[in-house]
Every structure is written in structure tokens, then in C-alpha cells.
Amino acid sequence: MRTLLRLAVLTLVLTVTGTVAAQSTVTIGAIYPLTGSLAANGVNLKRAVQLAVDIVNNAYPELSGIPLAATEGLTNLGGAKLKAVFADSQGQPSVGESEARRLITQEHVAALMGAYQSSVTKTASRPAELQGVPFLNASSSSPSLTERGYEWFFRTGPTDDTFVADIFKFLDTITSQPTKRVAVVYENTDFGTHTADLVKQLSGSSGRDLVASISYTAGASSLSAQVQRLQAAKPDVAVFASYVSDALLFVKTMREVGYAPPLLVANDAGFSTAQFEKEDGTVAAGVISRSAWAADLGTSKPVASKVAALFEKTYGVPLDGGSSRVLQGALVLADAINRAGSTDPAAIKKALIATDLGRDQVFMPWGGVNFDRNQQNSLTRGVIVQLQNGTYHTVWPSNLASVSLQLPFRWH
């Protein structure tokens, strides 16, 4: 009888402490290309998630306004700590999907984030949709991701539709040189081809001429043919959609040949990464890019500088378009989990749908976070930046600009 009683008490104690222990961490999963040709980006995005987790779990009162920054842990969950588990997608859609499935069924994550490449994001979000787990995407810009009718997929960052439209709005503000003849150079991927389609569409609707549409395969061993074609087309504006490696090669190849389009505008990705800045910052001064982020955004929003400084201090590299979006996305997710007050995926999904963050509750240059019926953040936006003195500075929109535009573009 006594043993039975002891056993019962022991069981009760273990259950109670077990439950309490279970409440003390909330796990989210994050899938990025941690190996392969995009590993540099993937590793950087992992850092962004890790910093977000740190901000949530520890007190950062100086980051005023950002939900959960000033306090320690998830306040509505008894101060439970947020934890992130990372998986390598190896840059492949099937691996990303397997890892998502594994994180959901083995690690029992409350929510998922990922996966940089839109092809991997498409597949990684499938198990989440099928199993009913929220999937938050922060840094993929392919519009199709939020056009699939998925219930559990959310995106906080802007899409290419917004980004490329921004580029054309920016071109409309330039009066010092012609912007009528537009050429687009794009990599033969989902991102590149969609950018090219948008450029074609918007050129037409804005009364401009698309004089060249030049594609190439990412990771090409030679881009001389592309540069030659571009040169032959004599555009006023050259729009580029490339990842880092090709962006670097284009710069090299064009410099060799001595050709510089009068206006070089990149649709982010490769051109706006910290990598590109570091490698070609002085050489490619004058390059203009649309970007999700710029280091000088702190002038209009002080908390942005603080977050950027924190990232740079922790990791030794500056915050860029990708890592800033992921950092913000992770914070939004943490806030939703907190508002849900539980690790139940359905509750988190409900909280995400109800997200209503204002301008001052995000460090990104957005109006806040509010998801439309496609679960795409309708308050998100990008900026246009120009590489000056080794870093990118905001040049558009005018209310966020910190420097004036330097034109025309030429090699240094």
C-alpha cells in the first residue's frame, strides 16, 4: 500500500514538473541552406534567427517598442524561453521538405521558418500545411508563395511585385538622365524569370522600351556573352536579378570590358548582400539596388540602428536585406506565439492572423505587420539604395533618403 502511494506521489510530482518543464521552452524550427552554393546566405539567416531568440529571451530595454525585447522570455507563457532548432536544406527542395517534416514530427516544433530559396520554401511549407503547423516566411520574395491558397503559410517581407514596382517608381523620379530604354539581365531561376516578367510588364505600362532581356544560368563560368549583348543594346537603365556569385562576376566582366550602363539597378538578392558590399564595395560604387534594408534607416527609426549594431557586435558582419527580414520575421513569430499564450499550432495561427503591429513596433522601414487575406503582410515595403563610400545608403523614398543620388553610373 505504501509503495503504491509513493509511486502515485512520484508520478504526480513527475507529471507536474514535467508539465512545468515542458512549458519552460517553446521550440521553433528554421530551415535554411547551410551548405551548398547559398550557404553564405543561409548561415547569415541562421544568425538572424539566433539573435531574435536572444532578444526575446533576454532583457533589451533599449530596443523600446519591439514586442518582447524589454522583457525576458515569452511573458504570456510564464517567461518560457524561445528556442530555435536549425536544419540544413542543402539548397534542395526535397531535403527542405524532409527536414520540415522531421522538425514537425520529431522535434515537435510549434512553428517553422524558412527557407530562403522560393523552390525550397514551396516544398518545406507543404508538410506544415498538411500537418497544420504555422510556417512563417520572411525573406523569399516570389509572389506565388502567398498565392497558393495555403492556410498556414505567412509572409512578413515584401514580394517581388512590390520591389520591382518600387524600382519603376524610383525611375520616375529621375530627371537628370533618360530612363526610357530598359534592359533586364536575369538569372534563369524562379526569382530571375519573375523579375524579368515584371520589368517587361512595368516597362510597357510606364511608357518605356524594353530593349534587351538577357538571361543566364546562375553559376555560369563566363558572362562575357551577356555583357556583350547588354552593351550592344545601349540601354539607359540596366536592371539586374542575380545572386552574389554572378553579381560579382558581372562587376568583374563589365569592368574588364569597360562598359557601364548609365544606370545600374539591381533587384536585390546578390547585389545587396553584405558579401557584395564587402567584396566589391569600392569597385562598384554607384550601383543602385532595391533593398529590404539599409544601414542608414536608423536616421528615421533609431531602434533600427540599435538592432543593426547589436547584430554587428554579435556576429562581426553587418545586417543586410536577408538577415534583417529574417530577424524581423522571427520577432513577429515570437510575438504571435506570446499572444497565443500556448504552443498549440492552431492558437498560434489565429494569433498570427490577428497580428497588428504598428510602425514603431518593427525595426524594418515598414508601416507595421498586418496580414491580408493571402496572409501576406500588407504593410511591408522596400527601399532603393545606392552604394556610396563602401556601403549602401537609402536614396528613395525621399522621406527615408539620407544621401543624394550620384549619377551617371561608372566604374571606379
Place this chain on the structure above:
Amino acid sequence: MVSARARNLALLGALVALLIAFPFVVRGAYPKQVAILVLLYGALGSAWNVVGGYVGRISLGHAAFFGIGAYVTMWLMTAQHITPWIGMAVGSLGAAGLALLIGWPTLRLKGHYFAMATIALGEVLRIVFNDWAFVGGASGLEAPIHVSWATLTFRSQTPYYFIALAFAVLTAGLVAFYVEGKAGYYWQAIRGDESAAASLGVDTARYKMNGLVLSAGVTGLWGGFFAVHVGFVNPDSVFDILISVQMVLVAVLGGIGSLVGPWLGALILLPLGELTRVALGGSGRGVDLLLYALVIVLITVLQPGGILALWRRHGTPRGS
């Protein structure tokens, strides 16, 4: 006195029974997922082995057949709303058709040239599909998320596992049937000394072609399965040269030119890759791939005959 053949069949039966019981004994989606990968690559390795091990031509472009099967299946589903049950069969035929198309001029090539030609074929398809809007170009084709047996979209991994198991039994049976039959006999002759075989009256061209078509058809079928399992195809993921290499790896590591070899190779290599990635991949330092590479180098240098050779050497000698 039970004959060796009957004993082998009994063992096989026991194995199949174990495999059927597997998903009910082991819970959770992930182990089933790994098992599906093992079955997939075991089958792909077996199919490759027909050309590589038996006919004796090293192909490094089998992803071409895999990709055709995947794309045909996915395109029929997304553009024509035809169920993958039919799609996979059509994909298999499509891959076999490709083999028929390029088989004659390509099978004339010897050794290294054949290998290079297969690589070139795989790459041409990858690059062309990437640029072909009709099949989705670089964006690829995504299956709508609609759970049903008709679309082969399931929440659980168990149905996929059983389909894979059925396909695996089919693959093993088909390959064994041909290898143990007349075709296998001629393939061995061709592999041994092609000109001698030809001078003895063996229609080498026809039998090489048969081998390639069989190999391609099976590979294409599994390409279709892969497509519906992942729910997405794009040129980089299905025409990837690494898929071709992995097929070769499992066959060689397991024991080239044997029926059991590829399955053994898959059983060892796939879980190894999975385990190392899960344990070490998250760090972002690529240590898992480093280990994988080390394993490949060590096995090829120390035990070129594959795992099977190791087994045979230490096993009891047969009565014959």
C-alpha cells in the same frame, strides 16, 4: 533437402513480411521517410546496375530518365489533371522512349565516352527544361495541396511507404527476371568481351538497348514517384547530376553487378547521409558532408568490391 532457390525465396518472403510490418512497429514520420529513401535509391541503384553492372556501361546521366519520369508525371497532374497513377506509368514509358531515342548512337560509345555522353545528356535536359516555359521553366511545377489517393497526396508517410515498397518489389522482381534469364546471360557476355560476343553471333546492339530501355523505364517510374512524394519538380532537383552519382554510389558501395548489392548500398548510404545531416547539418559547417565524402573515399580505396565483397569474403563458402 531444401534447394538454394527455395531457401532464397523464403528469406525474401521473410524480408518482405518484415518490411510490411515496419511502419506499424516504428512510429513517426521520419523513420518511414528514411525507409522510403532507402527503397527509392535501392531501386534506382538496381535499375542503374542493369546498364552499369550487367551490360557494363557506366552511366552518369541516369538523372535524365529520372527527370523525364518526374516531369511527365507532374505535368500530367498539374496541366491535364490526370492522376499520377497513370502519370507515373506514362513517365516510365517516356523515359524508356528517351532511351530508345538516344540508345543506338550512345551505346556505340565505349567506356569513358559513354559516361561523358550520359553526363552531357543529363545536363542538356536540365538546361533546356530550365528555359522551357511549357513545363514551368525555372519555377518548376508544384502539385496543389489536395489530400487524396487520386493525387497521391497524403498527410502521413505510411501510404507512400507502401507504394514505394510495392514498386521496390516490382523493381527487384523485374530486374531479377531479366538478369537470371537469357538477357542476363548475353549481358554478361557483352560485358566480358563485346567483340567476342558479337563474333559468336550475339546481337549485342539489341541486348544493350534492351538493358538501357529496362533501366530507363524503371528509373522513370521512380522519378514519377519522387515527384508526387515531394509535390514539386524543377530542373535542378530532378536532373541533378548528384542524383546520377548517388545511384552509382549505392550500386558500387553495395556491390556492383549483383542483385542484392544496390539495396545493401542504399541501406547503408542513405541512413548514413540522413543521420549525419540531422546530427551535424544544423551547425552550418558542412561536417556531415565531410564525413559522407570520407566514407566514400575510404570504402572505394579499402573495399572496392563493395559491402557485398566484404560479406562474401567473410561468409561461409558455398557448397558449390
Place this chain on the structure above:
Amino acid sequence: MADVLASGLLNGLVYALIAMGLALIWGIMDVINFAHGEFLMIGMYTAFWLYTLFGLDPVSTFPVAMIVLAFIGFGTYHLIIRHIMTGPPIVQILATFGLSLLLRQLAFLFFSPNYRSLPHTLVHGSLRVAGVQFGLPQAVTAAAALVAAAALFYAIYRTRWGLALLTVAEDRETASLMGVDPGRVNAQVWMVGSAAVGLAGALMTMFFYVFPGVGFNFSLLAFVAVSLGGFGSMLGAFIGGVIIGLVQSLAGFYLDPALQNAVVFGMFLLVLWLRPQGLFGRW
């Protein structure tokens, strides 16, 4: 048009240089080195680190890259190739494939996955000669390719050492009976072939970016070059490389840049289908 041909020719000569080292090993030893692209990558990193750490320009450090690669070639032969040479070709393919993955991952681990480039090399810019524009770094590398090719041809076809190599390629046993040590010859072939690709890698940093996976695309083209030219023919590999460069450039400009490699591979398939031994192949 002239510009297109010029850049095609220059790229082609670079491919030719990379292919020749491969052809030497393949031709003499009948071993496929799948890690050839990674050897190129190591050559590139050698030049990169010497530039970044000591400010030395690739035009002066390429000998270092060649020596480093010679060592690596030697090491590869002794640790791996020697044991698998008598085995089936498929095992050679896999062993060197494993090696390529190993080297790539080691580079990833030690050098990080970041893309690097040399922003200000001694040789930079471009030249305009007779109305044709071409990049100086590419031109210098192409010139080096020609010199290296000439040196290799001379060494193999005009010296006693070369004769020893050719006899081993022809008939290993007889060669050893005639006093040639096949083991030593093999090691030397690996050293020379690797040094050649080290030269290419070092000079390429003047116009191409460096990262752990950079070798793959180049090695693929090098393989095609060697097969196109015909196995066993060094001249074939050289010409094969040049043809690939030209076809790639022309296809990229006149057809579709995204399909340029598809045209290269398609052309390659056609040549093989019509001429199964390649352009100058012995067998």
C-alpha cells in the same frame, strides 16, 4: 562578332589549360580525376590567400599555386589512386568523386562559403586591338595557357622523360621491363597534371570569383573538352577546350545566353554520335 569570337577564344584557351592537366592524367594513366575542379579551386584559393594576406599579385604567385598543387597531386596519387588503379573504372570515378566532395567540404569548413574576389590585380582592364575588345586578365591567362601547352607538348613528345610517360601509357609491363618505373611515372604525371590546373586557378583569380564550389562547372567543361578531343590526345584536349569556348560564346550571343552550355553539350553529343572516338582519339 569579332568581340564575341575574341572572348570565346580567350575563355576557350582557359578551358584548354584546365583540360590539359586532366588529359595528361587521363591519357597516360587512364584514370578519371573527378576532383580536377577542386584542384582548380585550391589553385584559386592559394592565389587568393597570398593576395589577401601578403598583398602578392597572382602573376607572381602562380608558381606557388603550381607547387602546392603538385604536392596535392602527388599525395592524391599515393594515398588514393595507387590503390584503385587496378580496379574497375567505376571505383576510380567514385573515389575521385569522394575526394572532390571532401576537398570542397574542407574548403567550405576552413575558408567559409563566402564568395571572394581580388578587387585590384596588377593586370586589369581591357585592351582594344584592331577594333576588338578583350579583357587583359583573360588574355594573360590565355597566353599562359599557350605557353604551358607548348611546354607540355615539348616535354612529352621531345624529351626522354616524355618518352617514358608514353611508354607507360602504351604498355605498363613492357615499360617496366625496359627500366621505366611506372610508379614513379604515375606520380610525376599526377604532379604535372595538377600543377597545370594550379596555374590555371591562380591566374583565373584575376577575373573570376573564388568559393568552395567554384570547381564544378569548370571541371565539367574540362571533361567535355577532353572527350571531345578524344581520350589520349593532349592536342585534342587543347583544341576541345578552345572549341567549347567559341561555341559557348557564339551560342550565348546569337542564340540565348541561358542555353549556351546546352548548345555546348549538344554539340558534344553530336560529335560523339558521329565520331565515337572523339576528334583525335586513339580509341
